[in-house]
Amino acid sequence: MKIAVLIGKDFEDSEYTRPAEAFRHAGHRLVHLGLKKGETVTGKKENTPVTIDMDVKDARIQDFDALLIPGGYSPDNLRAYDEPVRFVREFMESGKPVFAICHGPQLLISARAIQGCRVTAWKSLIQDVKNAGAEFIDSEVVVDGNLVTSRNPDDIPAFIDASLQKLKLAA
Amino acid sequence: MKIAVLIGKDFEDSEYTRPAEAFRHAGHRLVHLGLKKGETVTGKKENTPVTIDMDVKDARIQDFDALLIPGGYSPDNLRAYDEPVRFVREFMESGKPVFAICHGPQLLISARAIQGCRVTAWKSLIQDVKNAGAEFIDSEVVVDGNLVTSRNPDDIPAFIDASLQKLKLAA
Numbered sequence: 001m002k003i004a005v006l007i008g009k010d011f012e013d014s015e016y017t018r019p020a021e022a023f024r025h026a027g028h029r030l031v032h033l034g035l036k037k038g039e040t041v042t043g044k045k046e047n048t049p050v051t052i053d054m055d056v057k058d059a060r061i062q063d064f065d066a067l068l069i070p071g072g073y074s075p076d077n078l079r080a081y082d083e084p085v086r087f088v089r090e091f092m093e094s095g096k097p098v099f100a101i102c103h104g105p106q107l108l109i110s111a112r113a114i115q116g117c118r119v120t121a122w123k124s125l126i127q128d129v130k131n132a133g134a135e136f137i138d139s140e141v142v143v144d145g146n147l148v149t150s151r152n153p154d155d156i157p158a159f160i161d162a163s164l165q166k167l168k169l170a171a
Numbered sequence: 172m173k174i175a176v177l178i179g180k181d182f183e184d185s186e187y188t189r190p191a192e193a194f195r196h197a198g199h200r201l202v203h204l205g206l207k208k209g210e211t212v213t214g215k216k217e218n219t220p221v222t223i224d225m226d227v228k229d230a231r232i233q234d235f236d237a238l239l240i241p242g243g244y245s246p247d248n249l250r251a252y253d254e255p256v257r258f259v260r261e262f263m264e265s266g267k268p269v270f271a272i273c274h275g276p277q278l279l280i281s282a283r284a285i286q287g288c289r290v291t292a293w294k295s296l297i298q299d300v301k302n303a304g305a306e307f308i309d310s311e312v313v314v315d316g317n318l319v320t321s322r323n324p325d326d327i328p329a330f331i332d333a334s335l336q337k338l339k340l341a342a
Contacts, residue, residue, distance in 0.1 A: 131304075
């Protein structure tokens with residue numbers, strides 16, 4: 001399956017590298033969407049380089065089977081622009097699987113896409129998640145329909161397991 | 172007058188240094204509140220060092236005349252903890268002047284302190300500000316009672332002018 005990874009500068013390295021490795025190991029393909037095709041963005045702790053494969057403004061929902069949103073400062077950097085927010089909104093509307101960890105739900109909030117959903121996120125976002133009309137749940141992974149969310153790097157194993165399960169069901 | 176500066180790692184350098192310089196030039200004294208007294212936090216672009224004068228958990232509202240919240244990643248780092256959020260909530264309840272720029276309003280949101288207020292902020296926060304029950308205004312500086320907010324480093328001159336005026340009125 002083809003997974004869109006929406007990523008920008010100062011992402012949390014492990015929240016990209018470990019799901020990416022697990023998804024590839026399971027036979028899935030990743031396409032990195034960002035603000036500028038060809039640009040290399042780096043992680044905030046280990047400077048992991050990621051080259052953007054496609055401008056998010058040129059990405060079409062129908063070309064992807066799932067969406068991964070790593071955390072760190074990347075989601076807040078991306079949501080300052082309209083196109084990543086539009087893409088996330090349309091992806092959520094499509095009903096396809098969306099995997100967001102740590103600060104990832106900031107993009108869901110800006111997309112006004114989680115009203116009435118059960119969600120977890122990095123602890124600094126608790127009030128933002130509640131204000132967005134979602135139910136905040138303090139758990140390593142929260143699955144609501146095809147939306148999978150986790151809190152922080154410690155939750156990555158549970159996040160990967162739940163995400164792979166959604167991909168299997170969507171196949 | 173004595174101004175509390177609530178600051179943590181990866182603050183936006185100029186949103187601290189330029190208001191700090193202007194406030195000192197006008198004869199005011201700054202006390203840097205953070206997570207750990209004696210710790211040095213640095214700015215995200217120029218590594219400006221700031222030494223924390225006092226744990227925010229030990230700070231009492233009655234000892235300060237105003238509060239400055241610089242932006243960058245500092246507000247999101249601080250609001251992951253209860254004590255900075257409690258301090259901001261109590262400061263807002265006191266009615267004393269509060270100056271918040273860029274990502275600074277993230278702390279106001281976590282403190283549930285801006286419902287019904289007119290506020291501006293960094294553009295990534297627009298939906299968060301609206302969801303918090305505030306009116307988002309796209310202007311270089313927004314003054315609502317004793318709350319002064321601005322959007323980004325370009326707004327610093329207007330932010331400083333409005334803040335100094337509040338300090339003069341509160342003197």
